[in-house]
Amino acid sequence: MKPPVCVVIGIGPGNGAALAHRFSKEGYAVALLSRSTGFSEKLAQEIGNARAYACDAGQPDAICTALAQVERDLGTPDVLVYNAGSGAWGNVEEVTEADLEGAWRLNVLGAFVAARALIPAMKKRGSGSIIFIGATASRRGGAGAAAFAQAKSAQRTLAESMARHLWPAGIHVALIVIDGVVDLPRSRTRMPDKPASFFVQPDGVAASAWWLSQQERSAWSFEVEARPFAEKW
Amino acid sequence: MKPPVCVVIGIGPGNGAALAHRFSKEGYAVALLSRSTGFSEKLAQEIGNARAYACDAGQPDAICTALAQVERDLGTPDVLVYNAGSGAWGNVEEVTEADLEGAWRLNVLGAFVAARALIPAMKKRGSGSIIFIGATASRRGGAGAAAFAQAKSAQRTLAESMARHLWPAGIHVALIVIDGVVDLPRSRTRMPDKPASFFVQPDGVAASAWWLSQQERSAWSFEVEARPFAEKW
């Protein structure tokens, strides 16, 4: 019997890797989509039941091509975790039109295209999970996040609209709001004075994504925070 | 070795019973606090590792007395789930001062008193979970919920204030917002035309409470919904 399939879009040493590890550990075949495959191919080998695909999540055609290949290689996906989504920092005077558009394409358009590619099969089976990885900026337009926050809040609202439409069809659309700084080597370098308790552990984020994908459908959650206990909020 | 202790305040055939079953199944000794013990004593016998206590959650002294007895009987609580919290329905012209005050005492004052009784020991150990069971009215002041919604939103805000203060001490304060009608015999009688998919299953609520109590502290959630997939929201 074929294992269930989980697609993670946006693979790096933080949440992406943790998500891949967790779903693999739980018995899923995992498709790893990321712009370059330098990291993801090593990760796929390490995990075992996983495969890396090159795919720029800001490019609709690239997403569609990669997801079609996933379907041929691993089967129809049961879970999509959309983890792509960086964005330029800067206030309204500092960011450019290209910053706004790039952030929007990566956080919103890519998420839309990926979801759209998987919805028909999920509807047919009456089940599936589509999980977006959000950020503090999903809820709040900080002065220094003019480009990033508009994109993240658009993503949150797209997820909300999708949830209202797709939940009744058995598809669990949900959002994890990471309200903190993910523990990555580059975060530690950038913030050398912060204690370990300051950071969000990717394994914790992956645990929430896993839990959301398993929730009983009479008591689904749409939006859950992933916030370190020591965070000031 | 003594099992960990979970206190559930507000015991009935819905969430209260499901919470008790779940935490018991996971190895906890469970204290069942409710106004009358008719139901809770039968439940305690059925579950095994549980004990019923009579306690009106709107009465601060009663809560304190009962929790002191729990401590002597079962040990220091690790988890508190505050599930008490009904309220009169009616718009601002229909409800009375007593309705407002009664709802407030049950949803806010009782929660405060119960939490206060357990915080010192939790702080000392640097761990513990305090979980409030909220409702749609925790977020929204509907026209017909003038007395209930003011109390539920006060409870949510109290929980938020507590979370900001207690998370850094290792105590996970969280809120489950039940956005739907819990599946109870009396709900079915009141809404005979609704399909099963319309209702929130208490087991789903209990699963979320359990999950919150186990979350890794670098990625805690404060507020999670429990909403049926078929709900209109």
Next chain:
Amino acid sequence: MKPPVCVVIGIGPGNGAALAHRFSKEGYAVALLSRSTGFSEKLAQEIGNARAYACDAGQPDAICTALAQVERDLGTPDVLVYNAGSGAWGNVEEVTEADLEGAWRLNVLGAFVAARALIPAMKKRGSGSIIFIGATASRRGGAGAAAFAQAKSAQRTLAESMARHLWPAGIHVALIVIDGVVDLPRSRTRMPDKPASFFVQPDGVAASAWWLSQQERSAWSFEVEARPFAEKW
């Protein structure tokens, strides 16, 4: 012809006085309700078309008695501004049950009782304004506002429930969220290093209350902030 009547509950040298001045200037007879009348009687004399009433807003009977007297003295009120609403500061471990209850009685129960006394006549005429003066804590449960924030958010939700019920009857229920520190002698003393731009001017709050009372009913606002331009939010 008798002038329209505005009742302001909660009179001090900040918002209360500014509200009284503004509505008086716009042609209203103004009733000034406050616990002690030392300040309000001088204010009434200064303003002219105003009268002071002693009334503890945490005491339902006192409010009813005072409002009945207002009706006899000045006529049926057209506008109610509920400005009472202090609260003790402190986190969940520092505040007492009495702090929670006192804050709730002043911010919620008093507002309910005052509104209830005026609603029947407003409904009869199909017009009227009921304006609550909120605070940052109306929206957010800060760690240090355990008693105050639960009361303020309950007040906001009560206002929301009232708005949903009373707007269709022509009664404009609204909330002004003061997101900053009101400029008062005691604020300046407490924060001697803050520049003038840090503070909310009571005249600005009064201008918003006045504007809300005059809004065209096809485009009513429920919640408006009063936040200094230099505020960090």
Next chain:
Amino acid sequence: MKPPVCVVIGIGPGNGAALAHRFSKEGYAVALLSRSTGFSEKLAQEIGNARAYACDAGQPDAICTALAQVERDLGTPDVLVYNAGSGAWGNVEEVTEADLEGAWRLNVLGAFVAARALIPAMKKRGSGSIIFIGATASRRGGAGAAAFAQAKSAQRTLAESMARHLWPAGIHVALIVIDGVVDLPRSRTRMPDKPASFFVQPDGVAASAWWLSQQERSAWSFEVEARPFAEKW
């Protein structure tokens, strides 16, 4: 002495016309920017102190060209009201990538470009108002508004980010959330059974925009609703 200048982007028989009339009546020279000038030129003649400019708000270059011309013709703008912002309806399965992108360009990118063109002069003077006209979808991702709501909520968050950055410089960025159906001939045709009380009157929206532009800066509002008293919310 030259009159102050107000730029309204997005001119039609509803809010656009009402905004133009109101600011003109208050002594402003009004620049009317819209894709086609059929309506706006007649409006400009009717109003008197106004001028029409052709400008597709989804095209950054077009906005910049038009605003440069406004500056030459009328002087430096004091107020910008960004009223452009329609969007395709449909759920996530019905809308297209082009619908998402079109809505985003019109509601977000155009607003960004217009604001950016005016910010430097406003900063120099330490005053100015930038007002966005939002919608119910600014706050809520309805199932049938997959393309529109992501754009409107991105616009709201961009406005919030701008407000946090620009308020301290004396520029009042604000958002009017129209929570209802604007009274237009085509709305009446589409909803023939609705009474007049169902609709938002454009004059009410214009009154709120005017009021926001005049608010005292110690008590600014960021977000205000324009909602008909008879609206169900």
